[in-house]
Amino acid sequence: MEVINNLQDNLDLIRMEILNDNLVIFPTETVYGLGANALSERAVNKIFEVKTRALNNPLIVHLKDKSEITKYAYISNDVEQKLIDNFMPGPFTLILKKKDIIPSCVSAGLDTVGIRIPIDDIAHEFLEGVGVPIAAPSANISSRPSGTKVLDIKGEFENKVNYIIDGGESKIGLESTVVKVIDNIPTILRPGFITYEDIKSLIGSCNISNHVLNMVKDNEHVESPGILYRHYAPKTKCLLVYSSDLNKLKELINNNKTKKTIILGSNKLNDINCYKYLNYGNTVSQIAHNIFSKLRECDKLNGDLIIIEGVKKEGLGLAIMNRLIRTSNFNYIEL
Ligand code: AMP
Ligand code: MG
Numbered sequence: 001m002e003v004i005n006n007l008q009d010n011l012d013l014i015r016m017e018i019l020n021d022n023l024v025i026f027p028t029e030t031v032y033g034l035g036a037n038a039l040s041e042r043a044v045n046k047i048f049e050v051k052t053r054a055l056n057n058p059l060i061v062h063l064k065d066k067s068e069i070t071k072y073a074y075i076s077n078d079v080e081q082k083l084i085d086n087f088m089p090g091p092f093t094l095i096l097k098k099k100d101i102i103p104s105c106v107s108a109g110l111d112t113v114g115i116r117i118p119i120d121d122i123a124h125e126f127l128e129g130v131g132v133p134i135a136a137p138s139a140n141i142s143s144r145p146s147g148t149k150v151l152d153i154k155g156e157f158e159n160k161v162n163y164i165i166d167g168g169e170s171k172i173g174l175e176s177t178v179v180k181v182i183d184n185i186p187t188i189l190r191p192g193f194i195t196y197e198d199i200k201s202l203i204g205s206c207n208i209s210n211h212v213l214n215m216v217k218d219n220e221h222v223e224s225p226g227i228l229y230r231h232y233a234p235k236t237k238c239l240l241v242y243s244s245d246l247n248k249l250k251e252l253i254n255n256n257k258t259k260k261t262i263i264l265g266s267n268k269l270n271d272i273n274c275y276k277y278l279n280y281g282n283t284v285s286q287i288a289h290n291i292f293s294k295l296r297e298c299d300k301l302n303g304d305l306i307i308i309e310g311v312k313k314e315g316l317g318l319a320i321m322n323r324l325i326r327t328s329n330f331n332y333i334e335l
Contacts, residue, residue, distance in 0.1 A: 001158050004165045011129040018130040025139045026126045027167025028118040030091045030176050031146040033136030041103045044135050050160045053142045057225050058107045059135040060093050060114040064127035079181045089117040091193040095180035106135050122167040143230040145292035148173050173289035174319050189224035191319040212322050231326040234299040238328035242310030243335040258305040262298050265309030276301050284316040
């Protein structure tokens with residue numbers, strides 16, 4: 001895999017790679033994407049194959065600017081329009097009614113499509129340069145932590161993808177907020193950097209899907225098929241713990257008798273006796289930025305268990321907890 005450091009000088013190469021139905025990994029402000037021409041079924045199928053992604057897990061379509069949206073989807077009401085006006089471009093995906101030009105493999109047979117317009121400069125240059133909409137999931141093999149830096153991603157896709165465009169570490173580090181307007185109310189299917197509070201203060205109402213923090217029960221209707229699958233997970237077993245009371249949190253951790261316990265948390269926990277301690281940052285933005293790469297780092301330490309410090313489920317903290325609950329496969333204790 002070749003790392004492209006200067007996109008401007010290599011735009012023709014990258015455009016041809018995409019138009020030849022091959023995959024290109026590109027940076028965005030959220031995480032890196034594994035991109036293909038969204039209008040080509042052949043190219044899109046390669047994403048599912050290379051990522052080993054379930055075929056019923058739909059992909060988000062990335063566009064260069066807002067004027068493109070109605071080429072591929074219908075804006076059906078004022079709430080959708082307002083969300084577009086305020087949160088796009090940015091770390092925000094809106095689920096809209098799909099137009100026929102988008103092949104059904106992109107949306108996994110649904111009549112809707114997720115639309116996102118990244119605000120990152122290199123992502124914009126890439127999307128403008130290739131001239132076609134780009135279907136892209138996060139750049140990681142399915143079930144693994146999302147890719148937020150070139151070194152983490154390169155190993156996973158070596159010999160499978162020819163080019164990765166280097167944009168440095170992803171600024172935000174967590175995937176976009178996914179929203180669908182249901183009965184005129186924005187509903188968060190996946191929390192992200194654009195928060196519940198942001199949407200509520202703009203529209204006046206906002207719902208959060210039940211599945212953001214809870215497991216899907218048998219036969220329950222699922223709005224966002226992605227949540228059916230194992231996600232964001234290192235190979236080492238994880239336990240997620242949260243308490244607003246530091247003493248209780250430490251007690252919880254100290255009660256754990258696993259031999260080689262790795263602690264991944266803030267500097268509040270740096271004095272705990274354990275096999276290895278890794279700091280994931282001390283604010284929610286730092287944690288979001290670092291978390292996926294730190295989980296990969298933990299995996300290299302040959303521990304028996306990773307205990308991850310949880311955060312308060314508000315603001316960006318909701319998105320962090322949504323990811324970590326899945327990282328730990330719902331192995332979660334809150335006191
Ligand atoms: P990823 O591509 O790994 O960032 O995940 C994309 C997320 O967006 C998954 O959770 C999908 O379920 C969700 N998604 C994409 N398209 C749709 C859609 N048309 N309807 C509902 N959820 C969607
Ligand atoms: Mg993903």
